[in-house]
Amino acid sequence: MSAALRTPPRLAPDTLRVTPLGGLGDIGRNMAALEVDGQILLIDCGVLFPEDDHPGVDLILPGFEVIADRLDDVVGLVLTHGHEDHIGAVPYLLRQRRDIPLIGSRLTLALVREKLREHRLRDTEYRTVEDGQRVTFGAFDLEFIAVNHSIPDALAVFVRTAAGTVLHTGDFKMDQLPLDGRITDLRAFARLGEEGVDLLMVDSTNAEVPGFTTPERDIAPALERVFARSTQRLIVACFASHVHRVQQVLDAAVSHGRKVVYVGRSMVRNMKVASDLGYLHVPGNTLIELKDIENHRPEDVVIISTGSQGEPLSALSRMANREHPVIDLERGDTVVLASSLIPGNENAVYRVINGLAKLGATVVHKGNAMVHVSGHASAGELLYCYNILRPRNVMPVHGEVRHLIANGALAEATGVPADRVVLAEDGTVVDLARGRARVVGQVDCGYIFVDGSTVGDVSETALTDRRILGEEGFISVVAVVNTRSGRLISGPDIHARGFHEDATVFDPVAGQITRALEDALGDGVTDTQRLQQVIRRTIGRWVNTSYRRRPMIVPTVVTV
Template sequence: MRDNLRTPPKLAKDTLRVIPLGGLGDVGRNMTSFEINGKILLVDCGVLFPDENQPGVDLILPGLHLLEGRLDDVVGLVLTHGHEDHIGAVPYLLRRNPHIPVLGSKLTLALVKEKLKEHRIREVSLRVMEDGSTSKLGDFDLEFLAVNHSIPDAMAVAITTKAGRVLHTGDFKMDQLPLDHRLTDLRAFARIGEAGCDLFMVDSTNAETPGFTTLEKDIRPAMERVFAKAQHKLIVACFASHVHRVQQVMDEAVKAGRKVVYVGRSMVKNMTIAQELGYLRVPANTLIELRDLENYRDDEVVIISTGSQGEPLSALSRIASHEHPVIEAGEGDVVLLASSLIPGNENSVYRVINGLTRNGVKVVHKGNALVHVSGHASSGELLYCYNIVQPKNVMPVHGEVRHLVANAELAVATGVPRDHAIVVEDGGVVDLANGKAKVVGKLDCGYIFVDGSTVGDLGDAELDDRRILGEEGFISAIAVVNLHSGEVVSGPQITARGFVEGDKVFDDITADVTRVLRDALADGAEDTYQLQQLMRRAIGRWVNKTYRRRPMIIPVVVAA
């Protein structure tokens, strides 16, 4: 890996240029650009959710700015599956160019369609692809392959161009007994390998995990025990897109004679779509509305909720903090967190667990019971795929740097030459020609922040200000001066928020600030901006020395 790469050269004829616009270096905002002979194909268009160091940010988009001026060259967008980190940014792309055709499976496009409705984007081209189907977009010949994941209808895509053949797995695993009986199409993987795979782009999320990912069906005994022991209220929290997990909960609820109620807007929307399309089987008289919950005893209902990642505004977080308008959880109740822990969400999840436990709730999670399995291939499965496909070049995708490196090492262990196992982060530019992939440059693929209705206007400077306000507090200082007489007419009046109990602590510094202003005026200062900076420095030095803190300081000097 190299961070000091140059700007990439002009793309040569019949050479395929691959640029990750997101998802390589972090878990989210997955998107990759493929370009050949002036035309671009995009694979996935997801979002990344902010962490605690990004206050006020709603979503983080992939590097859409790298497509500025080139959107008319985009021949299509391929979506591998319907998770937010792969489809969440689609509206923000189509808002820029609604004429880009979008290809994906039936469930994936149904979820996208609902998302586009929310953004009031209409008149778009959504093309449903089935397992084994093919399509041609410009110089790109596409073949869609079934893969198993934690959401139905996930697909890998084989991309054939004049420069060679690429196999992009998307997110996948190799569950041999999947709940929906839809296996990862290893025969197609082998066929592509025999025809010649020039670049294998492989899911890296579990590359550090030894062996094989546990089968989905193997969590059933633990879930049965949870249902058997729950004598009161039972709440199951999982991803709003995890249809398989909801199906398992639904089946156990029916066996236990419990009704099911969805809580959380995204859960209601996604599961309604899944049921309408036949991906979720819901027996008659099983579902009830949230408003009808009061008509049933606690032991007659199971609540399926959002919030498994501790999202502050999610249903589960509100339940834990006694802020939900309908649902309470207390002594004797059980909450089942049927999900994995996404890196970066640890503090938020443990905060919810602690809140629930403090209320007397029994919390069952992956750390103390086998109630969730990953949707990603572990190292044993990845080795298996490398041996089947026997690619000429490998480019790990989807994961943090440690995952990408671990995945590349697996490829090398199976015989891929080390210089053909390419590890790049977002913005890395890889050219494929004559059977060889090589890194030729790097582009700035920084974060695009969504903050309310604004997109891309929020930058690092504003985030720094927000962090300082949240962690260090705010001090304002106002003074009125007469530039002609050189006198301080009023003030300085110093006040603070989020810093100390009262403003009297600033009595010690007020005289010093006044003296600084008078000395500057005596020296002929006629610029209020200069006086403001002198006030800022004087207050800042005192605060740092006295309290060892660096609050935001806003000085205001008014000329009388």
């Protein structure tokens, strides 16, 4: 799949250019740019959450620096649904151009509006659309199609241009008995298939999973069993945007006479939005405030919390570490992780599970009970869609490399020619002309790291240094030399952090450093950088030989 970095040619007339800016190779930071006649339409703008090898990083953004000098050409940003991996980077994009029109469903835009308010971004243009509606933005004629997902109001978008058509499914599945009664509109898919889909950009997350995704309704019996067996406090952790799951927990809580409290800022915010818009139905006298939880017996309360992915600062992680200011878990409490494991989060989630178990809590998760089903179409559903749509070209999106490859194989199995299945990666430039999609170039579309309040200032080199500091430790060496006499005046003074607790371990290498410096000075070396390199090589060789480690070494030579 990897292509050499090469500049794409100038966009030819009657050609539609598609460039994924994120989401191909990762589960997150989904974004794509479509260009025709000098105008750009963006689809989604999400974040990727950092993994263990991204120390200090809060969020990872799509590669929209690729279009940074062309933001004036952007006619709109379509948001397929309200999950963070599709809307989380919108504030960072709008910092560069405030008036990009945001196009999406009512719930999606409401969630974005609250997010932008937190970032103090206003004067944004919102264009609310519904399934079945057609709107025009510049050279792009957009039609929106209802799709079923793990959040209400999700949409696929069919893009008509003079150069060709593109159907972007967003995230979807084909639950035939959804909780909200809103199914994926296969009749619309069939109609679009008859019209002609030149390029299908299709969700790949579950392409390796055979059959059909389990319906959401099938979770209810498992939740019911958890509620029936729980004799103390019950905590359910899920995504802060999973309105359907929260609705199921609310319904079960009411039937068992329990009060419900939301924990986690994003959970409180999103559920208020969903309730205000009518997507979440909360029976009266059910919700209580966190501050009032002590006024109720533990067996009369259900806590719906963030932190199902083991996020270090989330409410659930703080409970597991006994750091939550209000909730103190006790032996016999039950914790339900009602979510899937996002690839890369496994270690963090298992740390939380182990922490909860150590406190005596019973932990129920997808591995030991059916308390979660996926929001993405499995292989059987994808095959069904390929047969309905009969696309001329296919570009699998939203998934790791293995998911994209598996999805491409499904397309080929239904008759899509292999040379019309585009297995792209972030930054791959694909031109669609006369019904044929071809890779024409590759642009640099790397990670943009958010670290605190800074965006893009953290480089891969800085991350490498952080990993070394965290894993291998730090050694500093200070020496004072007289370059005129060629003598070592003071030192070497060796200090370490995260390497060894006993400072005397450096006694053997101190003599080696002294001799190496004196030899270099005797050879006429007076440049401090060269002398520092002598120190680095000497102690580095000793550490590697003696301890098989590679700590960060910072030598300092002071000349007098």
